[in-house]
Amino acid sequence: MGNSDPAEMAAKKASHPAGFFRSRWQGAAPLDRLFWRDLVLVGTAINAAASVLALILLGLKMPLALVLAVHFAPVPYNIFLTLAVWRTAEKSGGLKASLMMIGSALWLILVVVV
Secondary structure: OOOOOHHHHHHHHHHOHHHHHHHHHOOOOOHHHHHHHHHHHHHHHHHHHHHHHHHHHHHOOOOHHHHHHHHHOOHHHHHHHHHHHHHHHHHHOOHHHHHHHHHHHHHHHHHHHO
16 A cells, blocks of 8 residues: 555656756756756746736836846746756757757846846
């Protein structure tokens, strides 16, 4: 009754927030998933939501410090994702991994500036 399938246990562990970050940092997540889903899709959505919220706060004449804090709140997560892509791509090697490293660096610059 207490015995679980190892794959099931790994999936449960990865679904935990610490497991999510650990798997990305250690290069355990597939590079395609890390780059396309986590960085490009989810990361961009988080940045867009933060920017929209910051613009709403600015329109409501909230303090500029709050507006800037909301706008730049995703930056640590963006840096984490970019570094995770780099770490995973370095393990993978090849042209595709190199392009993903360049793409993640350009993405980071884009989301921080815009």
